[in-house]
Amino acid sequence: MATTTRRPLMAGNWKMNLTHLEAIALVQKLAFSLNDDDLEKVEVAVLPPFTDLRSVQTLIDADRYNLAYGGQDLSPQDSGAYTGDISGAMLAKLGCTYVVVGHSERRQYHAETDELVAAKIKAAYKHGLTPILCVGEPLEVRQENRHVEHTLAQLDGALDGLGAEQAASIVVAYEPVWAIGTGEVATPDDAQELAAAIRERLAKLYGADVAAKVRVLYGGSVKASNVKPIMEQPDVDGALVGGASINADEFALIARYHRNP
Numbered sequence: 389m390a391t392t393t394r395r396p397l398m399a400g401n402w403k404m405n406l407t408h409l410e411a412i413a414l415v416q417k418l419a420f421s422l423n424d425d426d427l428e429k430v431e432v433a434v435l436p437p438f439t440d441l442r443s444v445q446t447l448i449d450a451d452r453y454n455l456a457y458g459g460q461d462l463s464p465q466d467s468g469a470y471t472g473d474i475s476g477a478m479l480a481k482l483g484c485t486y487v488v489v490g491h492s493e494r495r496q497y498h499a500e501t502d503e504l505v506a507a508k509i510k511a512a513y514k515h516g517l518t519p520i521l522c523v524g525e526p527l528e529v530r531q532e533n534r535h536v537e538h539t540l541a542q543l544d545g546a547l548d549g550l551g552a553e554q555a556a557s558i559v560v561a562y563e564p565v566w567a568i569g570t571g572e573v574a575t576p577d578d579a580q581e582l583a584a585a586i587r588e589r590l591a592k593l594y595g596a597d598v599a600a601k602v603r604v605l606y607g608g609s610v611k612a613s614n615v616k617p618i619m620e621q622p623d624v625d626g627a628l629v630g631g632a633s634i635n636a637d638e639f640a641l642i643a644r645y646h647r648n649p
């Protein structure tokens with residue numbers, strides 16, 4: 389399927405890093421490193437901790453930076469007695485475009501199930517947010533050569549009950565757990581294999597037109613030095629970057645992969 393209609397998305401998942409003051413410095417530096425030409429070719433988003441979002445919003449609005457931003461998680465509930473949780477409504481009020489859902493660290497450390505991930509996706513759409521759904525297999529599953537099956541089962545579970553109109557705007561990030569924070573990046577062929585399998589499953593569930601619209605990202609040890617061949621894969625439409633996204637120079641280089649040497 390043609391990639392030309394899908395604008396790549398380069399998203400920086402800061403995870404639990406950077407105070408709101410550090411966030412301001414990073415976003416300023418990032419904005420100065422990217423020119424209009426870069427931002428026409430790719431969409432660039434930052435996904436800071438909740439405590440940084442108000443500062444990031446204020447800065448981006450005031451200086452009219454052409455950067456998107458979003459949260460790293462949301463509650464499936466709208467409001468109420470859910471201590472420590474943040475609702476989609478709260479993120480939407482802060483001008484967020486995106487919200488990460490089902491990251492492997494949430495699945496691992498907060499026991500998030502596919503069912504909960506599906507509920508969070510619905511909550512995101514309810515509040516006008518675009519989910520960045522993370523799927524991907526742990527090492528032992530890859531060693532057993534069940535990575536495609538495992539990842540597609542996560543996708544099926546997360547999309548359960550979701551209509552085609554909403555599915556057309558979802559972003560799916562293939563993040564093999566063994567590649568996250570390990571320095572061991574998947575090969576461009578690995579990334580393409582799963583991105584194509586995800587798109588094929590979307591086509592089966594929602595039709596080829598929907599599948600052709602969905603951006604499928606790769607995530608896991610992405611750096612400026614390895615991003616280009618991954619981005620050249622026909623079904624890979626961007627990157628979800630962790631560690632390298634909290635360094636403004638490195639993340640700008642990644643976002644500008646199309647003019648890296």
Ligand SMILES: O=C(CO)COP(=O)(O)O
Binds near residue numbers: 491567571630
């Ligand atoms: O989990 C990731 C992005 O969501 C990837 O993290 P790293 O880029 O640090 O491997």
